[in-house]
Amino acid sequence: MDIIKCFISECILKPQGFCDCLGYPVLFCETHCYNHLQNIKERPHELQDLWHLPYESTRKVIIDEANQLKRSIKDSRKYLISEFNKILHLLVGYKNLSFSILNNLEKKANEFIKAASYIKEVPTYPKVKDYQLLLRLKLIEAKYRARTWRISSDWIKTKKILLSIKKSFELFRINPFKEICHLYTYSDSIFYFYGYSKELKEFNFISKQRKVYNLDLRENIWNNISVCPLPNDRIFCYGNRANNSITGLTFIIEKDKTISMLPEGKASCDSGSILYNNHIYSFGGVLGVSVKFCLNKNTWKSCCQLPKGNYK
Known part of the structure; x- marks a missing residue:
């Protein structure tokens, strides 16, 4: 018996309790608890919290299954990277985008997100620090759900797929310096940045035009930056230093492509900005810190939640 899943085979929710009415533990999530009570009416029920089960007898099976899922994810990284780069080349190479490739990759990415999320839900998973990855994923999802897209339906579909793929990369800690570029999507454009490159590139989905912004700053930026377009063709940027991932350089690329430096901060380079x-709101990251930058006062502050409103 698979002791860490709900008795409803299609259910992926973490079990919350169990019942011994059949002589062995029947596990169920909170959603399907009522289903169990309805299915077995001829026996007395005694519902208990899942973690009343003997810890040592469940730990090995739980960890074995988690590791099996983890191996499956690891084996698929090369495939994801290869297919993602095909899509990126199609976008920046002014070629027609193949939705069959995108749809297939989105399906794969979502499968791995589901598997990895389930691993992080297992309470006895041996690497506790990896719980932070699930939190990062949920913050990213919340951020993108809040944003309003103002482009054609085809590009809405494309960008949603790209975001699913991007989330899977972030969840698996794929190093963008070694394997792929760091990618952000805003309004009609994508922004991307390779490794220690001193250039930020923008590609517009609608006009098919490409822009290059020189980032020859006073010191190197570590393997990615966080970007957020501002009114009047300006771009807010934050990048971790090459020798210090705790604080980093904050600057604005002006309309004429000159750079205005701002006070240093500790934003997240993992989830973009709003x-x-x-x-400017930034969420998650290695430290799990959410922060905001006030454009009027040029100051950083901590924040704990997304404000209510329509985001662009």
Whole structure:
């Protein structure tokens, strides 16, 4: 018996309790608890919290299954990277995008997100620090759900697929410096940045035009940057230093492509940023810290949640 899954085979939710009415533990999630009570009416039920089960007898099976899923994810990384780069070359090479490739890759990426998320839900998973990855994923999902897209339906589909793929990369800690570029999507454009490159590149989905912004700063930026377009063709950027991932360089690329430096901060380079009410919001990251930058006062502050409103 698979002791760490709900008795409803299609269910992927973490079991919350069990019942011994059949002589062995029948596990169920909170959603399907009622189903169990309805299915077995001729026996007395005694519902218990899942973790009343003997710990040592369940730990090995739980960890074995988690490791099996983890191996499956690891084996698929090369495939994801290869297919993702095909899509990127199609985008920046002015070629027609193949939705069959995108759809197939989206399906794969979502499968691995589901598997990896399930691993992080297992309470006895040996590497506790990896729980932070699931938190990062959920913050990223919340951020993108809040954003309003103003482009054609085909490009809406394309960008949603790219975001699914991007989330899978972030969840698996694929190093963008070694394997892929760091990618952000905003409005009609994607922004991407390779390794220690001193250039930020922008590709517009609608006009098919490409822009290159020189980032020859006073010191090197570590393997990625966080970007957020501002009104009047300006771009807010944050990048970790090459020798210090705790604080980093903050700057604005002006309309004429000159750079205005801002006070240092500790934003996340993992999940992009949101502009709302003259503040730049950044979520998650290695430290699990959410922060905002006030454009009026040029100051950083901590924040704990996304403000209510429509985000662009």
